[in-house]
Amino acid sequence: MRRLSDASIRARNASAWLVPDGQDRTNHRLRADMRRFADDDEVDLVVVGCGAGGATVLQRLARAGCTVVALDAGPFWDPDLDWVSDERGSHRIYWTEPRVISGETPVPLGSNNSGRGVGGSMVHFAGYTPRFHPSDFRTATDDGVGADWPIGYADLKPYYEDIESELPVAGEPWPWGDPHTYPHHAHRLGGNGETFLRAAWAAGIEARVGPVAIPNGRFGNRQHCIYRGFCLQGCKVNAKASPLITHVPDALAHGAEVRAGCMVTRVCVDERTGRATGVEYLRNGVAHVQRARMVAVAGYSIETPRLLLLSASRRFPDGLCNDFGQVGRYLMVQGAPQTSGRFEREVRMYKAPPPEASSEQFYETDPTKPYQRGFSLQTVSPLPITYSEHVTAQGHWGAVLREYMRDYNHWAVFGALCEFLPQYRNSVTLADVEDRHGLPVANFSYSQCDNDEQLVKAAAQTMEEMMRAAGATEVMTIQRYAHLVGGCRMAADERSGVVDADQRTFAVPNLFITDGSVLPTQGSANPALTIMALAARFADRLLATSRGGTPTGARR
């Protein structure tokens, strides 16, 4: 990739220099001095949700001189006060408002895939930031499954590079997909990462360290990773990237407002003009309307479709932008089986970040296999409570559960991400249960197809072979799911998706969707980097095409 100096990164995103240099993790002055808009101010853009997609858009547009407000249902986190170095105590960083799950293979939500507050799910994501492969953008044409994107890898590549430098990403040179390098050198490993590399080598599988969104060394005022292993509980160190520290500070410094504790309940659309005019939201139980020239929804794959469905009107009786029944459809999760192996030596996987090393050797379609597409392999290092689920999933309890758990320090755990295919039936609809706001909650239905099941089986078998090759004396595999994408996918036309290639909804010209719900396929990569890259591209395209007198601050 292009080598970017810290100075050149700082010149376009100074976030890492706007967090305090010292023991405090939050720039309280920056937040206290934040510009504040009135509900009646017609801002250029109101963004719903301040996670990977929303915060990136906020920063890009604020930089370009636009007036922008992001509304987020959760808190404006202060890592010093709100986050703990503890598994059980981290409950509130997850979105745990009620949701119904259904289908043949229901997918549990909450701690595994749903974030809350400013920074979104990246506050608790492990930290893996792989790119998608070029093949991911045309699986219908090449593999006869999934969908083709209306854009290609080349459209996203410059934005991948930008975001990788801003997070920044550490890892070894990457041989898979579009081969590339990373701005930061790979991290040193813990016991689980060492085991993974050894197992891959013994099984004849290529593996690499990274890619993780944790700078190797200090970056700006952000501190060096201390290898404490609580990446999934929110990084109290400011080492692991999340928009809270990678994009929000720069957005605030350029006049954006982040309004936390605001649950958006409806997108307002003028029946006469057919244009969005703002959003209704609840703050401390009081209803407000924020007026805006443009609206971007970035509530992720469950809440974004839910908000559109809740915004039904006379013109859109089945939900906003849902003329062709596309809202809430083609939602995807990745199959994420995890295999643990027992070793005589102490692994102590709680030390060092859970995201350490990975392999994309099985990412692409293998013509010798009966299934299409593939899976990736990664380290995962569950802390005790999560690891107890591995043991209870085998049917163990009582004295046997305790004995397995006493053996915790001798176990290594690998995880796979299997590319589940987009299906119309996998959907978000409104349930007949209401949340505390009196709004119907989402019903998330999921059923796997044959190809999905075959991939999970193949991935689990590969991981068990790796464990045995490394000398594991016992292995256990459990079934899990990871990540959410899709639900309002981008497509070439309004009959097959909700937004166009520039993430503009087909139905409302000034309404955009800028989060993971626009992904038509998911590869077997963790989605955070791609969501941010898409948001950065969206901002660039909007600024380049805006005719409203907005300055174009795009670099290229």
Add this chain to the structure above:
Amino acid sequence: MPFRPPSLRGVTPQGRGRYPGYDVLDELKRQDDVTTGMILARLSPNDQLVFFTAAEQAVATPLVDQILGQDGEPKVPVLPMIDARLASGETDGYVYEGMPDDAEAWRRSLAALDADARERFGRGFGELDWADQGDLVAAVQQTEGAWHDLPASRVWSLWTRYACAEFYAHPWAWNEIGFGGPAYPRGYKSTGIDKRENWEVADAAPTDPVTAGQRIEQARAEHERNTRVRPGRQGPPEGNDPPVQGQDS
């Protein structure tokens, strides 16, 4: 750590563990205040239950002890923490279609377990001895499909998720398994296989005199003796074979 009497040093549940002398609380002096306060509060939870009725408490207390194998003192006080969680409505963020919410599922499953006890032994679950209780718990774990009017596998997942979340959040359980506990701002400097910080204690029984497989077989035999029923959906054959792969239900 301001003050801790000697009797509260290095405590493990039921005195079991493989890391002699290890006490995760010794390191709290190098942790942040917010985390430290949260962890210390777990040593002495409010035992005035508000969610469970007395009748439900009579079933839930031994049920949770059975699931966690807490057959003696000192015990991690798990039930008060489950009670507090249910009283505050803290869920995992989802409910299966057709299942009641977590609070209602707890009440109904406890009533069902008590009904099983009365039907089979003519007494309430809380009045049974340890082995009879284990028998009934094992029966639920091995039920396929519906149990009373609830899916058995979902009930089992509810019980184990709630019980393990509180038990393995407790510093005594961390002492038992040799987990490092909180780690900010201290962090780790010795990462890698067989690497230890100067305050970490080596596993006193990594292999000898019995292998891990033998230890688990011993636990299994003891568990069986105590509960009379073979644990696990698919028990392994005698000997030192690894357990058969289970599938997530």
